[in-house]
Amino acid sequence: MIEFLKEPWAWYVAGPLIGLTVPALLILGNKSFGVSSSLRHICASCLPANIPFFKYEWKKEIWNLLFVFGIFLGGVITVNLLSNPDPIAVNPKLVAELATYGITNYDNLVPTDIMNWETLFSLKGFLMMVVGGFLVGFGTRYAGGCTSGHSIMGLANLQWPSLVATMSFMVGGFIMANLILPFILSL
Amino acid sequence: MSQNIDKDLEQRSLDAMCVNESKLEHKWFHHLKYVIIGILFGIIFVKAEIISWFRIQEMFRMQSFHMYGVIGSAVFTAMISIFIIKRFNIKTIYGEKIEIQAKSFSVGQIYGGLTFGLGWAITGACPGPLFAQIGTGATVISVTLLSAIAGTWVYGLIRDKLPH
The missing domain is CATH 1.10.287 (Helix Hairpins)
Structure with a gap:
């Protein structure tokens, strides 16, 4: 089981699980799935600067900030417990193209080069x-x-x-x- | 007073996705469920390599089916779920009616959409993955996140001058 969890997940496993986030949020709290609004709530809570677009009660949308905090924690947990030891396997054409720009390190999710x-x-x-x-x-x-x-x-x-x-x-x-x-x- | 509340809801509804105002008051720990869903969501993000800059590059070069498969099957699953919720009038765990706001058209969806698309292909991340990437230890992406927050702030500042 743990071995399976450590491998990269196929699209037909990950896609439906992501799709299930939609009914989970609706049924657990009548919330419509969305992430980018969290950026607005951060503006509203930290630097509203009297801009009408940021003058609202952001605390009513606190669920969205907790949700993205969870996403951050999900990254922390995965990298520590469920991490795939192999470099990410991508299309050889992309590897060849990126090599011409000096991008050769595939150990991380971002191109650390x-x-x-x-x-x-x-x-x-x-x-x-x-x-x-x-x-x-x-x-x-x-x-x-x-x-x-x-x-x-x-x-x-x-x-x-x-x-x-x-x-x-x-x-x-x-x-x-x-x-x-x-x-x-x-x- | 109720007029004030209406005004506030209206204000939050501007270009927002999340305007579900619950009439119910919950104890603070009820909110922990959103952290848990976020954690599960974040784990899927990392395990399916959706937050990988390389997978996004493959997608936009049509070199892999992976991302199309993920997004397509996610939409399909969510569509069936919403259909079932509506068809059988499924309520929330607190017994409230589930309501989903309709989205109205604005040219912002085209201009803003193109702008986001440009940014998505450079950073290899939409807003959700930014949080997960930082979690996996790519600390420099916190700069990208701060810059995205700044982008949202500037949008709020010049919103009235933009075509909608």
Whole structure:
């Protein structure tokens, strides 16, 4: 059992389990699954700065902050108890492409060759971590949700605006990964 | 007073996903269940390598079915679950009626969606995975998370000037 838990899980195991998060949150507390709102609640609790968008009773949404704290703890638990000792196995084409940018370390979930505290202060690291993060936070709120709120919760509830949002996420991702990221990685 | 509460709910509803106001008051430990669901969710995230920058790169280069399989089967499972909840009028464990807010269209879903997509492919993470990545020891990602919070804050600041 423990051996199975340590291996990477197949999509047909992980996908349905993620899908079950939706009814679990609904039945346990009438909460609609979503993660990116937590970023807004953090703004509202720490730095509302008299901005109307952040002037609300964030404590009523405390469940969302506890949920993302749980996600953080899930990462801590997995890496300590259920960690897969092998490097992540990806498509050989990607390995070949990334090697040309000097990315060869597959031991972590993030590419430690380019995402670490030293590279943070280089142009490449700044673009990837600081600018990238900003786009994620700005874009998800402007879109009214992220992969969980729109692509899973929204699509599952047959909301066509969520389909529009999901297609926009994918278009943005395809443009970045195939057309822009190669330039950033070769900096 | 009730007008104030309505106003607050309205304010939270702006672009928000989570506006389920429960009429019930619960003791603080009831909230621990959300931590537990989050932990389980985080474990799946890491074990299925969904939070891996490399898996996101594969997805956007159409080099692997993995992420499509995960998201597709998650949506399918959630869809069936919501159908069952609605069909059999299943209540919450406290006996409340389950309500899911409809999402209304705004061009923000296109502009914001494209913006998020660009960021997703650089960082290899949507908001949920950022928390899990930090948990797995990638401490530098806390900078990415802070920057994402800053992005949300700036959106709030200039919200009125953006097309919706």
